Each structure stands twice: as structure tokens, then as C-alpha cells.
Amino acid sequence: MTKINFYGGVDEIGGNKVQLISPENSIFFDFGKSFNREGEFFSEFLQPRKLNGIMDLVEFGLLPPIKGIYREDYLKKAGLHHTPQPSSQGIFISHAHLDHMGYLHHIREDIPFYMTQDSHRIIRALEMTGIAGFNNYTTYQPDFLLLPKKRASKNSTTTHKRATSRDDIKKPRQIEIMEPYQEYELGDLKISSAPVDHSLPGSCAFMSDDGEEAVLYTGDFRFHGRREDQTRKMIKEAKKFTPTTIITEGTRMDRDHNLTESDIKLKAAEKARAHGGGLVIVNYPLRDLDRFYTFYQVAKESDRTMVVNTKQAFLLNEFGGEGYPGLKDVAVYIPRRGWGLLGGKSQVCMENEWISSCELEQEYLDSDYKGWEKDYINWDNNVNYLNLQESPGDYIFQCDYFEFKELIDIKPENAIYIKSKTEPFNDEMEIDARREKNWLEHFNIQIETGYHASGHACRPEIMDMILEINPEKVYPIHTRNKENFKPLEGEGIKVIDPVLKN
Numbered sequence: 001m002t003k004i005n006f007y008g009g010v011d012e013i014g015g016n017k018v019q020l021i022s023p024e025n026s027i028f029f030d031f032g033k034s035f036n037r038e039g040e041f042f043s044e045f046l047q048p049r050k051l052n053g054i055m056d057l058v059e060f061g062l063l064p065p066i067k068g069i070y071r072e073d074y075l076k077k078a079g080l081h082h083t084p085q086p087s088s089q090g091i092f093i094s095h096a097h098l099d100h101m102g103y104l105h106h107i108r109e110d111i112p113f114y115m116t117q118d119s120h121r122i123i124r125a126l127e128m129t130g131i132a133g134f135n136n137y138t139t140y141q142p143d144f145l146l147l148p149k150k151r152a153s154k155n156s157t158t159t160h161k162r163a164t165s166r167d168d169i170k171k172p173r174q175i176e177i178m179e180p181y182q183e184y185e186l187g188d189l190k191i192s193s194a195p196v197d198h199s200l201p202g203s204c205a206f207m208s209d210d211g212e213e214a215v216l217y218t219g220d221f222r223f224h225g226r227r228e229d230q231t232r233k234m235i236k237e238a239k240k241f242t243p244t245t246i247i248t249e250g251t252r253m254d255r256d257h258n259l260t261e262s263d264i265k266l267k268a269a270e271k272a273r274a275h276g277g278g279l280v281i282v283n284y285p286l287r288d289l290d291r292f293y294t295f296y297q298v299a300k301e302s303d304r305t306m307v308v309n310t311k312q313a314f315l316l317n318e319f320g321g322e323g324y325p326g327l328k329d330v331a332v333y334i335p336r337r338g339w340g341l342l343g344g345k346s347q348v349c350m351e352n353e354w355i356s357s358c359e360l361e362q363e364y365l366d367s368d369y370k371g372w373e374k375d376y377i378n379w380d381n382n383v384n385y386l387n388l389q390e391s392p393g394d395y396i397f398q399c400d401y402f403e404f405k406e407l408i409d410i411k412p413e414n415a416i417y418i419k420s421k422t423e424p425f426n427d428e429m430e431i432d433a434r435r436e437k438n439w440l441e442h443f444n445i446q447i448e449t450g451y452h453a454s455g456h457a458c459r460p461e462i463m464d465m466i467l468e469i470n471p472e473k474v475y476p477i478h479t480r481n482k483e484n485f486k487p488l489e490g491e492g493i494k495v496i497d498p499v500l501k502n
């Protein structure tokens, strides 16, 4: 008998970890981090420890204690048993948001991940440009290794040292890039992906059939972005697939309409045009390339250049101009790092003499930058704080809250700040929003709100989708409004309350 276990995403937005057990197989739809539940126990300065493997997260029920799915190094380090064979045949990632894939790091290397090409690009960018931590998403780097120490003397016995530089033992994980609507067979399970519209590229639903139960897992989806046709096609194909069960998201089951991506474009273009001569600052979710594209178009329409940060530049480079403007179409903002020599306004001491940083050779300036970011610092279309200071009316400047330090260098006069992000929905975000307001007030920057379109469909759209596909039963997840699904019972569709397992 097919069994469905929910290890997250129940009565909460995100943290999806849905296990599907068929007579022969076990797979997961998503393996996400629950921000709310993790936030109940951990914070920026109170983080789970690597030294305890998975156990700091298991302690609070953030990772489920399932045998045969976790990485060998973390189990053994915590004194736990590692089974020779994995107990799951694959993890199917619906999209690259952390609440759907944020705990992949902890999964053993012989369990393959299935995802779309665009999800892979985004997840790789997340891994490469993020702060190091639990982020072995597309690669696997074993921890707690002792390596033989090289000894000068021939007669000495071998000793070992801790592996510190582990790049040589880093290997790619087993990742299967899924083509849309192509069927993948895992024993008795047949699974295909169905692309959908959501607030980042590469999002998809999954259809799985084990001969007994045909399941549609929607992931996160909407109709009001740039890819409405994909969601419509998913529904059409799902109808033909005649699922017995739909596991659907219900984030916005308390809302009856949405602001669309094109609403934002119209409104923002008008605002940017009316603000001629002044800097337009915009803050939108980094990985939402559709929102990036909206503001790229706004820049074009208001005769400005779109300026992105280096992380966004890395992501655009991953896409290589496919479906989105490429690196050549935007300017990249280079912040001051290290000693902050960029811009030539500081002095450094060389052999007892203080000299201006603009007299230094390029290699000194370059040494302010490290790792992946180094590849972007000498790009042709680069700008820095001086450019934004000199001709503010020429640019739309992408600036995240975490990059507000740049405002101290730019010292903008007559700037506006378009906040194109979701409103705060927890205490931590409220505190950040207050700080954001303080910074903007300090620099006399006008804040413009009402420029965000949600990544999720609203109640009538979700209800119509379910009625159209007409399954036997529905599990509402990724929602705090599961009771709003109840009217489906009147249409002969059973609404099952998912039970959180830990």
C-alpha cells in the first residue's frame, strides 16, 4: 500500500519533506528547512553544531530520525549506525527555495537528487556564493577526515592530520536533471515533472504513479507571473493523469486576488520615469529572476541601466543569457571589500610612506576580493559607489537590506527605495524592517511599497485547479489555512488533514 508521510510543511509555510512509500520504493518530495520551527530554537548566533552531525537538528524535531537517509560522516561522528544501503531511492526537488531544499546537505551521497536544469543552476549559485555552512547541495565534501601527514624523514611512521583544505575531496553529488513531462522509472514508481509558474525559475510539480496511487505534488505555484501558461499546462496534463491524490500548497488560501508581475512593471516604470535625475534603489529577492527581469525592463523604459550585485551577476552567468538578460546587458556593482581600496579615496602605508590607493598597482586593489567574487571585479560593465554618486539618474540600483552599508559610500541625494519584497511575517523580519526604516530615514530616502507580487496562487485559483483535476483526496500543506479547503468535501473530494510525523 502506498503511504505518505509528512515531516514538515504541516500547518506552516514551507519546510516541506514529504515521503512517499510505494510497495517497492521510498522517495521524498522536497527536503526543506522550516524557518519558523528552526527559528524557535536557533538564531544567527545560536547555530546547530557541525560537530554533532545531524543530532542538533534531530534534537528539536527539525530533521526526522529516519534510518538510511543521512550522510555517513555525520552519523558516525555522532556515534550512530550507518546502513550500507540507502532507505530512499531519490529526493525530488520542486524548486530552489530553501524551505524546499535547505536540508539537502545532510543527505547521504548515494541518494540521488532529481531537479530541473534551472533549479540546479540556482542551487549551485546558492552553494557557491553563500556563506559556508551546511550547504553541500550539489557537491559532497566528507567531514571529520584524518589525512596522512607527509614526513621528511623516511624512517618515521605515518601520522595523520585533520583535513582542512578539502577541495580535493569534494565531489559532485548524483543529480538527475529532469526534462519536463519525461517519465522517470524508479522500480514500481513512474515520476515526471511538470513546470509551473512561481517566484523563481525552474519550479515544477511532480506526478508519481506506483500502479496503486497516482499522486500530484504541486510544489509552490501561481498563475500571475511570467509563466502562467506553464501552470495551465500542468493542470491540463494532471487532468489526463487522473491523480487519486493531490498534495497541494495553500499559502494564500486566505486571499482572493493577486497583484501581478505586470502590475508591478507598469507602476515601477512610472515611478522611475517620474524620478528623473535621482537614484532609484530596488530591493527584490535575489533568486527571483522574473522580478529581476521586471526591473530590467523598468530600467530600459526609464532610460536607465540596471545595476545588480555580484551574487546576482553570478546567477545570471549561470543562466548564460538563456531566458533572461545576460551579464552584458547589465552593470555589476562592485562594493568595497577587504581594505576598501576601490575608488582611490583612501591611503595606505608603504615603506613608512602614506600613499593614495589610486597610485597602487591593480594587483593590490584586486587583493581586496576573494573566491568567486574575484572573477567579477574587472568586468567591463562594472560600476561602484562613485558612478552612482556622479550620475544617479542613470541607474536602477539593486540593493538588499544586507548591503545598506553601500549607502554610506554612495551618500545618495534625492533617492527612492522600491521595496519589492514580501512584508515581514515573523519577529526577526519585523526587527529588520525597523532597521531598514532607520537607514532609509537617515539618508532621507523615500520608501515605496506595494511593489510585490506573491509567488503563490490565491484561494479561488487553487480551488478551481483542484476541481478541474478532480482527485479523490487532497492533502493541504504549506498553509496555515487548511480549513479553507473544506468546501471541496461538498464536491465529493475528501480533504485529509496531514499529520506531522517526527
Ligand SMILES: [Zn+2]
Pocket: 013, 014, 015, 097, 099, 100, 220, 478
Ligand atoms: Zn515554499
Ligand SMILES: [Zn+2]
Pocket: 095, 097, 198, 220, 455
Ligand atoms: Zn517557493
